[in-house]
Amino acid sequence: MKRQLSIWLSVLLAVSLLLAACAKDETESANPEEREPGDNFNATGFPIVNEPVEIEVMGARHALVGEWKNLAFFREMEKLTNVKFNYNTPPSSDYAEKKNLAFASGEIPEVFFGGQLTTDDEITYGQQGILIPLEGLIEKYAPNIRKVLDENPEIKQSITAPDGHIYALPGVNQAPIAKLTSMWINGHWMQKLGITEAPRTTDEMYKMLKDFKEKDPNGNGEADEIPLTSIKLGDVRGMFLPAFGVLRREHMAVDDKVIYGALQPGYKAYLEYMNRLWKEQLLDPGTFSQTTEQKSAKGHAGQVGVFTDALPYLTLGGDSESSTIHPLVPAMTSPANPDQPIISQGSGISRGTFAITNKCKYPEVIIRYVDYLWSPEGEILIHYGLEGDLWEWADDEKKLRKYIEHEGMNIEEYRGGKVTPAVGVSFPMFTPEEVENNWADPMHQFRIAEVDKKLKPYGKSPFPDIYLLPEERQQIQGIETDLNTYVESMEAKFVTGEASMDQWDTFVKTVKDMGVDKLLEVYQTGYDRWLAADK
Incomplete structure (x- = not known):
């Protein structure tokens, strides 16, 4: 009898191990970064998807920023990409607590966007598989990000975790006026x-x-x-x-x-x-x-x-x-x-602005969405919005921009209240020096000249x-x-x-x-x- 019981226990154990192995294989094959996109997805061009998809995002909202659903940036991106966001945007003052609670409870979004992730967040939740590696997605679907990282190896160094993976993307501003004290x-x-x-x-x-x-x-x-x-x-x-x-x-x-x-x-x-x-x-x-x-x-x-x-x-x-x-x-x-x-001199790198979690159904879609923000056109869109709203061209050659005044609101109030979430919070975007420089504002041009002459040659990262x-x-x-x-x-x-x-x-x-x-x-x-x- 004991011998039969022993046999049955061995069989049950073997079956359990087999089922666990199958479950593990199924889970691993379903890893978001490894899943092949469906026919709805376009690897190049716009829209990113033929039929609209929805993605849950979580990000910090500065006091100057209006409800994300009402901002021109998100409306324009939805028209361009066919990607609609469902928003969870705690105030900046409470965001760290809400973010930590989301991780602790397992009620995480599909994507952190303006996510203010710490390096400990990246390492801890990356190693646990909660944040997925991005380097494979970047290689396949993000030519703008790939180009920046290839041309600026110090940026790639600074966002690569000790295990060799990239779990979060930064915001990068290469302009000296953004890196040096005035x-x-x-x-x-x-x-x-x-x-x-x-x-x-x-x-x-x-x-x-x-x-x-x-x-x-x-x-x-x-x-x-x-x-x-x-x-x-x-x-x-x-x-x-x-x-x-x-x-x-x-x-x-x-x-x-x-x-x-x-x-x-x-x-x-x-x-x-x-x-x-x-x-x-x-x-x-x-x-x-x-x-x-x-x-x-x-x-x-x-x-x-x-x-x-x-x-x-x-x-x-x-x-x-x-x-x-x-x-x-x-x-x-x-x-x-x-x-x-x-x-x-600061690095110009704001880490932890964007990450994809293991709950994301469309990782290839969202990496293409963010890749656009690392192009000149996408950077302008998230930074300043569309031509004719916050800014217009100041010259016929379209080399310099100037701000459009709005009664009752200063530039930053209007930019955050009506245009973009990228006010007071860092977002995944790449700002080259020339974008910061091409404004017709007299003081802006004077500041650039002063910084370039008096500070830039002597800047050094501590x-x-x-x-x-x-x-x-x-x-x-x-x-x-x-x-x-x-x-x-x-x-x-x-x-x-x-x-x-x-x-x-x-x-x-x-x-x-x-x-x-x-x-x-x-x-x-x-x-x-x-x-x-x-x-």
Whole structure:
């Protein structure tokens, strides 16, 4: 009897294993990225599908952006492609929580579009098969994306996970004005004081700020000038710290070695310089307490000399045409870095904007949809909309565009409210430098010329966009958070004099005791892996 029971159990086990194997084979053969498209799909041209299909998407919606179903971009794309989206668009402020809940519950969309996926999301859910690899789909159906990645291997490096797969696509903006900090000087003040050149060294900057403080450049007879304004130094650090030879406070790569910026002698020299500005009231006393609105109010009241903003009139008032009097601060040198100016430059890559999940029924369709956004025509559509709505041609040769004004709404309000979701949130699109450059706006052209001359030749990335494995991230997560908080706090104390520079050695020791060596070890491992991916 026992022998018969044993035989039956063996048979049942064998059948179970066979059924499981069959189920696995069926599942694997049904992987979305491997499935062959049907007759409804067109591999080239438009529409993408002959008969309309619907796809569930999830993405973050900025406060300026209207309901996606009402935006001109989606209406035009639906007409062009025959692809209709069903939208799940939590507000940007709540999006991370909603996205995490979707993953945890398994109630994920077919596609993340404007998805704000973290690198941990990509690795974790890619390895689990929830996010599908994109490189095969790109090779077959996305010639625009493939071309960009082939011509820009650093982009491909930065979006390829450690297992060799691409699980998410980025938004890419190659224009220097999108990668470099814009710090402006009040041109009216320069004219009043007979200053003809923007400062190129920290000593020249100090002298100019001193003149702004003492020589009444706003001409009101009161000592109310604020030579340099900031919000917690985060907006001006990117211009001043590199002048001392350090691109940023956090981890950075120098000659392929990962170091910590806040431990370098140049960082100490930067703190001493900023402390001097603070003590002599050349740096805004409200730096560590004011809001963006308060900073802007000071500018509009004619009190501000040097400041950061996308465009000078956003701080000082005025309009595009009149603002070309305000020059950009160039990359500077200092006694600590006397030979070659450098400036911190962003990569222009916003990762995690688009991914396809294993619930997607039409992966080949959606990759073609997104591929269009990496073409010049598609980029213009998602960025600015159709001709005659937000913009029109400014010349007969159709080389320069100009904005169309809409009563009661500024450009960004109209762009987000009526045209596109790509306001305040990154989307999968490729913006070449020439697209950003071909606007007839006087200030825009002036800004491009200033950046190209004063910043672009000296731009340098402090650290590439790398992937850390989840276990690596876990090792340093607490260390990095604590270090960032401590360094931020001590920067404010050193600059304001609450902490004396005599405490520098104590600061260095504390940073080391908090585990900075472990942090650097982990980032070095990730950096080396990133380097190897290019070989």
